[in-house]
Structure formats: C-alpha cells, structure tokens
Amino acid sequence: MKIAEREIIERIRRSCPKTAKNLVAGIGDDCAVIARGEGLLELLTTDMLMEGIHFNATWHPPELLGRKAAAVNLSDIAAMGGSPKYTLLSLALPEAVEEQWLEAFISGFLQQLSFWNVALVGGDTVRSPGPITLSVTVIGEVDRSRVLSRSGAQAGDCIMVSGILGEAAAGLELCRSGRLESTRERWPELLKAHLDPEPEIRLGIILAETGMVKAMMDMSDGLATDLAHLCRESGCGAEIEANLLPISPSVRQAAAELELVPDTLALSGGEDYRLLFTVAPESVDRLLETVKKETGRKMYKVGRIVGDGGVFLLEDGRRREIGDQGYDHFR
Template sequence: MRIGEFGEFELIRRIGTFLPGPPGDVVVGIGDDVAVLNVSGPEYLLATCDAQVENIHFIRAATTPYQLGRKIVAINVSDIAACGGRPKWALVSLALTPDTGVDFVDGLYAGMQEEIHAAGASIVGGNLSGIRGEIVIDLSLLGTVSPECLILRNGARSGDLVLVTGTLGESRAGLELILRPELEVEQEAGDRVRARHLTPGARLREGRILAATGSIHAMADVSDGVLGDLGHICRASEVQAEIWPESLPISPECLRVAEVARCDAVQWALSGGEDYELLFTADPRRVPEIRGRLEAETGTSCHVIGRITGKGEAVLVRSREGMSSDYGRGPAGWDHFRAG
C-alpha cells in the first residue's frame, strides 16, 4: 500500500508503532500538533514544527517572500496558541535551489522577524541546504505553558458546546481567487480573503485568555478544517460531535467570493482549512462568561457551532431539518497524501 492510499493520519499512527513508549518526562508526544515536555521547572516546554513546501503549500508567483515568512511563523504560533501557551524560540531550516535570489531570503526573514517579534519570540538558529526541486521552509517553535493552563485535544465532555473564534472559510475563498484570477469581486472583499490566506494571524492572545478561564475542556486550531480538527478532538476525547451548519460564522466577503465562484461557502467553512481560528469545547453554563471575557479583552467574537453528543468518534453535520452526514469515517479536512 502506498501512502497516498494510507493517508496522513493513519501514517502518523503507523509511525508511532515503531517508536518506544514515551519516557516519563513526555506529557504529550507523537500524534498531536504540539509535544508537551516536563523539564522539571515551573512550566512545561512546548515543541512544534511545520513546513511550507513550494507548489504544495504556496505558489511562488502568488505570494511574496515577506508574506511567506509571516505565514510560516503564524501557523506555528497558532499551534502554541491552541495549547494556551507562549512561543519563545524558533529554529528555521531552508532548502533552496542555487538560483534562488538573495532578495527572496531577505524578504522571507523580514516577514519571519516581524511575525516572531509580534508573538514575543525570537529566531535563534537553523540550517541551510541545497535542493534540486521545489524549495522548502521548515520552522520549529518552542514555547512554554503553566501546567494549570495547558489545554489539550482530549478533554471534551458529553454535553459540551463547540465554539470557534472569528470567521471560517475566508482562507479557502482567498485561495480560490489566487487559483482563478479571472474571478471578479469587489476589491475590499478580494483583499480581505486573499490576506486571510497569504498572511493568516494566530489567535495567540485569545488562546491564553481562554486557557486562563479554566473553563475550556479541549482546544485545537483550525488548520485542517473544522470537520478535520473537530475530528481530531473527538478521536482524542473518544466523543461524538455534531456541527450546526446554519451557525457557522461566515463573513459577507467569503459568501460573495463563493457566489462569484459558484461554490458552497458552507463547505469552505467546514473543510477549507488554514483559517487558524481556535476551536474549543466548554460547559454550556460557562459559555456566556467565556464569550464576554474574550470579546471584552481582545475584541474577538466566538460562536457556538455545535455540541458534543456522547461517546464515539464521529462528527455529524446536522441541519435544522434534522438531516445529518457522518464525517467520522476518515479525514474530512486537509490530508497531505490524499489531497487532490
């Protein structure tokens, strides 16, 4: 069997079977977006890494090196944010062709430095390598979190409501405009959704505030799509969830692009991915307090989009008419080896 048939997440599980059990100082190991390590101090150490591969994650003609630099930092910071942590130190590895312009590297580091500084962290090292094909930018990020503020995927409980910050689907709408430049939409709408795709922002402050409430049971960032990332929470927590499509926060700009592209904005919101919003579960009795505090302290809204219904691992999309679809069998969001 080839990995294209196997899929990304089955491959991760298979890799895990070849590794010994984690030592006692590993709080969370392989299988999550962030490793959590007990380094015998007052805080846990967080470790994550992510790569941007040319013609898989980005098209060089459609983005600037500066935008790419910002994005590679933001997507890693987003993983730290979803744990309630603070980013600290980054290592960057570049695999470049010999004909890559020095100005590309200059722009890339200008973007990375701006984004890492805004997150309160620093780039402290890395590696350079030549490559014969598409370029690769890989970033590893270390951070910290107090044990009492750590939020993982595996704490969702039956009866929890499912919430998400901000809006969904705009990154996918931006990608649609990049891939189909002949589409004509109002400049303001086009600029907004393209920016959400090319230079996403991590909900770092929001993640720390949510963690500080002590009321969040499970959390992940929306990188693979709401269906995919809620599926990760459900599998880790051994629970089943339902999403209410009419409650998904979709902006007028996303709706407009979908209309012009003759696509379904709800589907973009469910499985488009790369929105980097925070997806979390909480006791319904605490939701008004959580929403009020988040908006008061950050200006960011959050929306109830579903609930945890009981034991299981499936994610259902349930409309007001009672119709449902089972998305629990296999990935419903981005999968590197099944995509396309």
C-alpha cells in the same frame, strides 16, 4: 503511496515508546509537552511548507510567506494556551531563488517573530533541486495548571470557534482562478487570510486562563477534519449545526462567483488558523463575557460534543457524517 495522512501518523505513533523521561504528551496533539520543573511545561512543534503544496510563489509575496511560515507554527503554541519563546528555521532552496526573494522572506519571518517577542536561535540551509521547502520549529512554555490539549472534550460540551471560517480557502481559490488583482480591491480580508494569517496567541492564553476550556486545538485542515482529530483524542463524537457556521458575506459572495458552496469552504477549506475549543454549556456565557471584555472579540458556537464517535452535520433535519473531509497531503 495510497495511505491517509492520519494512518501514517498512527503507524509512527504505534511504533514509538509510550513513555520517555519528562514527556507529558507526545504525538497526537498540536505540540509535544515536556515537564521542565518549576511548574512549567515546555511546548515543541514543527511544520513544513513546500512550494506547490502549501504556497504558490507566483502570487505569494516572499515577505508575507515569511510571516505565514512563522504564524502557522506559532498557532500550534496558541492552541495549547502557551507563549512562544524560540524558533528554528531550515530552508531547502533551489539555485533559481534570488537573493531579493530570500531577503524579503527573512524580513517577513523576523517581523512575525518580533511582534510576539520570539527569538530565532538556529536552523539549517541546504541547496535543493526544488521546490522551495521551509521547516520551522517553535519552542514555547505554559504553566502546568493551564496547559490545554485535544483530549479533554466531554459529551454535552459546546463546540466553539474563535472567528469566521472559510476566508483563507476562499482567498486561495480566488488566487487559483486568476482573480488576484480584483480580490485585492473587493475582498482584501480573504486575501489576507490566505497570504498572511495571524496566530491567536493572546486569545489562546486568555482562554487557558479562564479555566473553562475543556479541549482546544488550532484549525489548519478545516473544521470537519480538525474536529474529528479532537474527537478521536477525546474519545467522543460531535454534531455541527449548519445554520450556526460563522460565514461572512465576503465568503458567500466569493463562493457564488467561484461556483462553490460556502459551507464546504467553512467545513473543509482549511488554513483558518482559528482556535477550536469545547466548553461546558453552563460556562459558555461567562467565557464569552470574559473574552469580550479582554479582547472585544466574538466567539461562535457551532455545535456540541456527543458520546458516539464521528463528526456529523445537522442540516435540514438530516444528520450526515462529515469527518475527515478537510485537507490531507496523501489523499
């Protein structure tokens, strides 16, 4: 089937009823949003991880895979400024999967949930001819006055990201190239970014509470593609400045060894699970000060929202379109 992932989603979206009882937001954001009463909104999100597509069991320890399976779903709740509460886990397992692998996976999954005080409340299991397939659903909540979405960006806003980009992509490429052991010694942070990402739940709540963030989402497919998603939902475009991309020395060193371009890892590598958000320029300094005070962390400006559609990279005096260059299951 030669059709882009985005087009599949849009076809489903067009076929669905536009409204449903208590539905605040449906297809198109990190979570579905449902009005629950008492000023609270319910957040629902689900993701699948499939062996050979999202992970390689030969180098991904099952305990860390369990942590990651939870983290990538918790990240969607963070993107809305919410708090995760409950989760469902479904497993399709081939006969060859050993009990030790399953126990380690469940241990890692529950570790991640315990850290964020999230309860595992159900799911499903099925025997599969392969490969291993994992499906996780997370239910969370957020105050109606603080919920964030992808659709609030406006021309003139500054585009911000919550951390270094390209680490997970670099870690993945190092594993693919057979450099797992040397990476443990030289660039452990790149390996961790790929194998054991951390959901930015606390930061998402802090950003929502500032009241200064216009639009927000988490980054799973790479800055270029994820920003294109945000711009489509907001009805705007974006310009990224290449010289502002937050790329660490480790990413640059690994890219050089792998003969890859660091900017490509940052723009389209994917699985950063950072928060991507927009802020009015007059609010940036105040927001940065608040985040620094609350978390000790630095946020990075990477560009600005513009009125015309598309995502563009500004580099060496040139402006070229780069939207949707990130990961797509159907490309």
